Amino acid sequence: MLDLNGVRLRNRVVTSASLLGYGASAHRLIMYGLSPIAQWVPLERFGAVTTRTLTLEPREGHFTLRDDWKLTEFPELLRLYRQALRSVDGGWMNAFGWCNIGIERYFDEYFDRTHRLNRIVSLGGFSADEFCELVETVNKHAEPGQIAAVEFNVSCHNVNFPFENILEDVLAQAIPASRHPVIVKLSPDTDYVAAARIAQRQGAAAVTAINAVKGLRLDPETGQPFMKNYYGSVSGRAIKPIGLRVVSELREAGIRLPIIATAGIRSFDDCREYFWAGADAVSLGSATWLAPLPGYLLGPAHGMRIRRLISQVESARLPVRPAGRSEELSATEQAEMQADTNDLAAAVAEAAVLRGSFRLRSGVMADYYIDKYQFGTRPALLRRVAEAIARELPEDTECVAGTALGAVPLAIAVSLARGLPAVLVRPDLKDHGPSRAIEGTLQPGTRVALIEDVVTSGGAALSALDILRTAGADVRKIVAVVDREEGGTAALAGTGVDYKALFTSRDLGIEPSAAPAGGPSPEH
Numbered sequence: 062m063l064d065l066n067g068v069r070l071r072n073r074v075v076t077s078a079s080l081l082g083y084g085a086s087a088h089r090l091i092m093y094g095l096s097p098i099a100q101w102v103p104l105e106r107f108g109a110v111t112t113r114t115l116t117l118e119p120r121e122g123h124f125t126l127r128d129d130w131k132l133t134e135f136p137e138l139l140r141l142y143r144q145a146l147r148s149v150d151g152g153w154m155n156a157f158g159w160c161n162i163g164i165e166r167y168f169d170e171y172f173d174r175t176h177r178l179n180r181i182v183s184l185g186g187f188s189a190d191e192f193c194e195l196v197e198t199v200n201k202h203a204e205p206g207q208i209a210a211v212e213f214n215v216s217c218h219n220v221n222f223p224f225e226n227i228l229e230d231v232l233a234q235a236i237p238a239s240r241h242p243v244i245v246k247l248s249p250d251t252d253y254v255a256a257a258r259i260a261q262r263q264g265a266a267a268v269t270a271i272n273a274v275k276g277l278r279l280d281p282e283t284g285q286p287f288m289k290n291y292y293g294s295v296s297g298r299a300i301k302p303i304g305l306r307v308v309s310e311l312r313e314a315g316i317r318l319p320i321i322a323t324a325g326i327r328s329f330d331d332c333r334e335y336f337w338a339g340a341d342a343v344s345l346g347s348a349t350w351l352a353p354l355p356g357y358l359l360g361p362a363h364g365m366r367i368r369r370l371i372s373q374v375e376s377a378r379l380p381v382r383p384a385g386r387s388e389e390l391s392a393t394e395q396a397e398m399q400a401d402t403n404d405l406a407a408a409v410a411e412a413a414v415l416r417g418s419f420r421l422r423s424g425v426m427a428d429y430y431i432d433k434y435q436f437g438t439r440p441a442l443l444r445r446v447a448e449a450i451a452r453e454l455p456e457d458t459e460c461v462a463g464t465a466l467g468a469v470p471l472a473i474a475v476s477l478a479r480g481l482p483a484v485l486v487r488p489d490l491k492d493h494g495p496s497r498a499i500e501g502t503l504q505p506g507t508r509v510a511l512i513e514d515v516v517t518s519g520g521a522a523l524s525a526l527d528i529l530r531t532a533g534a535d536v537r538k539i540v541a542v543v544d545r546e547e548g549g550t551a552a553l554a555g556t557g558v559d560y561k562a563l564f565t566s567r568d569l570g571i572e573p574s575a576a577p578a579g580g581p582s583p584e585h
């Protein structure tokens with residue numbers, strides 16, 4: 062299993078929303094609802110299979126939900142089909158408009174039957190409330206771990222809706238409500254960098270890039286549109302350069318979330334190109350699964366090619382992701398990043414700053430307390446904090462260390478986000494020797510970043526540093542979430558290790574006068 066910031070995939074090859082319907086055919090004998098090529102590939106071989114976008118209620122969209130067509134009615138069915146999907150200009154144009162059976166029927170009719178697959182459930186709604194309701198429905202039917210993620214389709218042209226207007230609300234409300242990691246699907250036709258920043262800020266686990274590109278084809282004789290919805294969505298080979306551009310630009314803009322790339326992918330070389338551009342996983346869409354009708358006769362050959370592609374990606378050495386060019390950010394990008402930081406500070410403050418009268422471990426009284434377990438135990442917030450910490454790690458970090466107890470979830474979350482091993486440090490067991498005080502595997506000479514939750518006097522960080530150094534670690538950086546500005550910076554300055562706190566108490570809205578005069582114990 063591969064872990065992309067909480068999205069657990071069997072490998073880096075997934076399938077794009079809808080191309081394999083709901084992951085199984087509607088009827089045992091007819092491949093209705095998913096590409097006929099699917100019967101030639103064991104679908105459990107994929108990293109995950111993404112469903113068609115599901116809405117709260119069944120929707121005809123621009124096609125039909127009927128599946129009892131008589132033979133004599135086939136011409137009419139084909140006519141409808143051609144108005145929803147056609148081969149065009151080196152790719153495909155579709156406009157199904159979220160034609161789907163609705164989320165409850167999906168769980169009734171398909172969920173158990175597809176239990177062998179790793180699944181991503183695609184959800185579509187027109188408001189934050191609808192997305193919350195969809196997420197609640199998934200929560201009700203799927204235990205954590207039963208699906209890899211839910212994917213928010215906030216980028217489909219065929220439903221004629223300005224998703225960019227509701228994006229922030231949808232993500233702010235529905236991501237924390239989800240028991241499953243959330244992937245946000247981006248459109249190449251709107252400001253995808255801004256959308257990815259919102260996704261990152263609101264705690265999404267990953268983004269999918271890209272949804273199909275808005276397009277138009279008209280009959281040259283009559284001027285009639287090919288698609289029933291007038292405009293359509295272009296996919297396949299024709300849009301591969303656009304997909305690559307979007308992935309690359311997201312990385313250039315400093316987006317650190319895992320990217321699942323989909324646009325025109327058919328061969329191993331396509332996958333390699335996307336990995337070079339900055340993708341973490343690749344998704345097979347229309348270029349793989351759709352063919353002009355006679356092309357489906359070659360299904361067994363297609364199947365063999367797809368199985369080989371999965372094996373090639375599994376055994377490939379993947380290119381190193383190009384670094385974001387954060388040092389070259391434009392003024393607007395810097396302003397946006399600052400807004401992200403401020404927003405995270407506000408979220409941490411809201412979750413973790415307690416006002417009142419508190420006796421700290423040292424016996425000192427303080428009128429505020431930072432409850433680190435609040436940002437260490439809420440998945441959406443923890444993911445954002447971990448991403449922010451991960452951005453501070455030196456490029457050559459080999460291992461992250463977290464001190465018991467508060468920094469353990471932080472270290473593990475960063476470890477998952479960056480695919481780095483973690484070790485856990487237990488200062489209380491220092492006297493029992495390094496082998497007891499460090500959990501996990503740490504080879505001498507390993508380049509370590511030490512993660513702290515709240516730094517007060519810096520004492521806990523100094524103890525952890527001492528333990529790590531005794532074990533031979535090369536500690537390169539200490540990253541804390543909050544510095545209470547009570548001596549920690551000065552204490553750590555003497556260690557020769559670079560130290561950075563994401564926030565000071567002041568950033569969390571706490572005035573210095575509120576801090577206790579004597580300062581609490583290192584353990585906060």
Ligand SMILES: Cc1cc2nc3c(=O)[nH]c(=O)nc-3n(C[C@H](O)[C@H](O)[C@H](O)COP(=O)(O)O)c2cc1C
Nearest residue numbers: 077078079114155272273296297323324325346347
């Ligand atoms: C026939 C068809 C139906 C699609 N339906 C959905 C959908 O329900 N939800 C969604 O998020 N994307 C949908 N897509 C978009 C694909 O998942 C994918 O993002 C897009 O086609 C670009 O990738 P590709 O060029 O590899 O096909 C659909 C694409 C096609 C061709």
